[in-house]
Structures are given as C-alpha cells and as structure tokens.
Amino acid sequence: MNALNDTNDTALLSRLGLASRATAEDYLEAARLTLEALAARPGLLDGLALKRTPGGYARNLVYGDDDISVWAMVWSVGARTSIHDHHCSCCFAVLKGTVGESRFEAIDAKRAVLKSTTARGPGYVACMLPTGPNLHQMTNLGDEEAISLHIYGFDHRLHASSIDREYELAAL
Numbered sequence: 016m017n018a019l020n021d022t023n024d025t026a027l028l029s030r031l032g033l034a035s036r037a038t039a040e041d042y043l044e045a046a047r048l049t050l051e052a053l054a055a056r057p058g059l060l061d062g063l064a065l066k067r068t069p070g071g072y073a074r075n076l077v078y079g080d081d082d083i084s085v086w087a088m089v090w091s092v093g094a095r096t097s098i099h100d101h102h103c104s105c106c107f108a109v110l111k112g113t114v115g116e117s118r119f120e121a122i123d124a125k126r127a128v129l130k131s132t133t134a135r136g137p138g139y140v141a142c143m144l145p146t147g148p149n150l151h152q153m154t155n156l157g158d159e160e161a162i163s164l165h166i167y168g169f170d171h172r173l174h175a176s177s178i179d180r181e182y183e184l185a186a187l
C-alpha cells in the first residue's frame with residue numbers, strides 16, 4: 016500500500032473505521048467531517064507515488080483497515096467510470112480539478128436513465144449508503160488532471176472494489 020504517512024491522518028481514519036460500526040447516519044456524518052478535514056489539509060498526498068492511467072483513472076489505496084478503505088483516485092482528462100452502484104458506503108471529496116457526478120435511476124437490473132449531472136470542485140464532499148440513492152458515474156470534466164479521495168465501507172482485502180452492479184445507459 017502507498018499509505019498516507021502523517022500520523023494525524025491515519026489516526027483520523029482509524030477512528031472513522033471504528034465509527035463505521037455505529038449507526039449509518041452517525042457514520043456518514045463522521046465520514047463527511049473526516050473528508051472535510053483531510054481535503055483541507057495542504058499536501059495530504061505529498062510524497063505518495065500516485066499511479067496514473069493515461070486516458071482513464073487510477074485507484075491508489077492510501078489507507079485500509081477491517082472496516083474502511085481509502086483510495087486516492089487520479090483522473091486523466093476525460094476519464095470516466097462505468098454507471099455503477101455500490102455494495103458498501105461510498106463517500107468522497109474532490110481534492111483537485113473538476114469531477115462531474117451524474118446520478119441515474121435504474122429501470123431494471125441492467126439499464127439506468129440519467130437524472131442529473133453536476134460539476135464538483137475542490138472541497139466538495141458526498142456520502143452515500145448502499146441502501147440510498149447511490150447509482151452514479153464520475154467523469155473528469157476539466158481540462159487537467161483531477162484527484163478525489165474516496166472512503167468506502169469495505170475491507171480492501173475482501174473486495175476488489177466498491178462496485179456492486181454496472182448498468183448501461185438506457186435509450187429513451
């Protein structure tokens with residue numbers, strides 16, 4: 016793991032891992048506060064050799080414990096995810112650049128319709144539960160690299176990613 020090495024940051028995340036065992040509402044609030052604190056920290060990712068994927072996005076695991084995993088996502092210009100939902104909580108903060116978040120509504124197990132697209136800039140924080148509206152697609156909308164920090168409610172040793180199902184865009 017290409018881990019965050021500031022002990023203040025890892026202590027914050029360790030407390031959040033334990034908080035994930037509380038009620039969902041309490042956890043989401045704790046995750047939001049943690050992401051706001053981390054996003055406001057200058058040089059949070061300094062010293063980490065972040066992977067990059069030309070034309071796509073790269074996931075960098077920067078913290079993991081039994082309850083949560085934290086990933087720095089580096090988005091090339093135009094990079095986008097699939098349309099997907101999650102098997103776990105999904106919280107993220109934009110650290111750099113402009114990340115578009117499109118929300119969808121499933122019309123069956125494989126197809127979804129677009130409901131909205133919103134550009135998110137540095138400091139924006141979102142938190143979602145697997146039981147709530149969490150069907151989305153993220154895209155680097157800017158003309159430069161973007162970076163976001165994601166906290167997922169899964170143990171990285173047990174799951175390859177946070178994605179539950181992927182969907183096709185339904186033609187209407």
Ligand SMILES: [Fe+2]
Nearest residue numbers: 099101105151
């Ligand atoms: Fe997602």
